[in-house]
Amino acid sequence: MTWKTVFKDILIYILKILVxxxxxxxxxIIGTMIGYSVIGGAGEPMDVFNPEIWQNILDYIF
Structure with a gap:
């Protein structure tokens, strides 16, 4: 094994982890959007990223 093949193998491994x-x-992200808007029926899918929604969820849990 040369250093080029070792470098190539490490790079491929890192790319697999990133993917x-x-x-x-x-x-x-897709699951929260579907769960909030479709299953929960709470409104627009992008509303799930509103910090007030997450604060309400955390208040409910704790």
């Missing part, structure tokens, strides 16, 4: 993290983040 998985981005897919998880996208699934979380």
């Amino acid at each position: 998985v993290i981005l897919l998880i983040a996208a699934a979380f």
Whole structure:
């Protein structure tokens, strides 16, 4: 193994990890939008990013 192949393998591994993290983040964002607007019937999907909504959720939990 040369240093070029090791570098290439490490780079591919890091890119795979980044892709998985981005897919998880996208699934979380899409899931919250669907859960808030479609399942919850609370309004517009973008309203889920309103800080007042999250404060209300945290107040309800704690």
